[in-house]
Amino acid sequence: MIYSMAVSCLSIAVALHLSVVFGLLCVPPSEGAITQLPPNTASQVLPCKFWNSTMLDCSARNLSSVPAELLPIATAVDLSANDIAQLTEHDFTNLPRLRYLNLSINVLLTIGNNTFRNLVTLQTLDLSQNNIESLNSNAFAGLLELEYLDLSKNSIISVPAEVFRDLGNLRQLSLFYNSMSVLPSDAFVPLRKVHTLDLSLNLLDLTDQ
Numbered sequence: 001m002i003y004s005m006a007v008s009c010l011s012i013a014v015a016l017h018l019s020v021v022f023g024l025l026c027v028p029p030s031e032g033a034i035t036q037l038p039p040n041t042a043s044q045v046l047p048c049k050f051w052n053s054t055m056l057d058c059s060a061r062n063l064s065s066v067p068a069e070l071l072p073i074a075t076a077v078d079l080s081a082n083d084i085a086q087l088t089e090h091d092f093t094n095l096p097r098l099r100y101l102n103l104s105i106n107v108l109l110t111i112g113n114n115t116f117r118n119l120v121t122l123q124t125l126d127l128s129q130n131n132i133e134s135l136n137s138n139a140f141a142g143l144l145e146l147e148y149l150d151l152s153k154n155s156i157i158s159v160p161a162e163v164f165r166d167l168g169n170l171r172q173l174s175l176f177y178n179s180m181s182v183l184p185s186d187a188f189v190p191l192r193k194v195h196t197l198d199l200s201l202n203l204l205d206l207t208d209q
């Protein structure tokens with residue numbers, strides 16, 4: 001089982017803080033999808049494929065929650081096109097190098113406080129094409145390096161004034177195709193570096209502004 005070998009090799013590399021040499025010693029398979037594994041290795045194995053040693057493709061796996069075993073060396077995780085309805089504060093605690101997280105095409109209804117708080121290196125967050133109606137005011141707390149945030153094609157009615165407070169590095173924000181009827185002008189104040197803000201296809205009436 002190449003896949004489980006790669007995973008144990010990876011676990012050992014992580015345990016010994018040898019992730020740097022992992023690329024040399026343990027070449028992950030390009031296609032790692034294996035449906036049956038010996039029971040004693042099941043807990044070590046992710047329902048994901050490796051693009052390469054640090055990038056995980058967990059898309060379209062019918063996942064209803066974020067896998068608990070996401071590897072700490074991961075720099076990119078694609079969880080798009082699953083059935084994830086809820087994120088918890090504990091889902092993304094162990095990913096100190098993550099730069100890319102794709103949660104597009106799931107069934108999220110809301111983003112709770114501090115969901116992404118530990119993702120201090122995250123640059124790209126795609127939450128498009130969910131059913132998000134509301135964002136808690138600390139939904140994006142801690143995302144100090146975030147440059148790209150996609151909230152398009154959701155059902156967001158309004159955004160709390162404080163919600164983008166930590167996003168001083170954001171370049172691109174899309175709220176395209178939501179249900180906002182009021183322009184949340186204060187919310188955008190912290191976004192000093194934004195060059196693209198897409199608010200098209202909402203219910204905004206800008207004639208009185």
Ligand SMILES: *[C@@H]1O[C@H](CO)[C@@H](O)[C@H](O)[C@H]1NC(C)=O
Pocket residue numbers: 023051052053054055
């Ligand atoms: C993994 O692949 C991506 C995209 O092809 C590349 O940018 C990245 O440098 C690769 N990472 C490693 C550790 O090979």
Ligand SMILES: *[C@@H]1O[C@H](CO)[C@@H](O)[C@H](O)[C@H]1NC(C)=O
Pocket residue numbers: 060061062
């Ligand atoms: C996901 O569920 C659908 C419908 O039950 C099934 O056809 C498909 O094979 C499943 N995909 C995976 C990757 O398990």
Ligand SMILES: *[C@@H]1O[C@H](CO)[C@@H](O)[C@H](O)[C@H]1NC(C)=O
Pocket residue numbers: 059080081102103104105124126
């Ligand atoms: C996220 O995944 C979706 C579906 O696979 C894809 O269309 C989209 O381009 C991805 N987003 C980013 C920012 O890469």
Ligand SMILES: *[C@@H]1O[C@H](CO)[C@@H](O)[C@H](O)[C@H]1NC(C)=O
Pocket residue numbers: 112113136137138
């Ligand atoms: C989220 O944080 C805000 C600000 O601290 C607080 O007012 C609100 O009650 C919190 N929401 C939840 C669901 O905990």
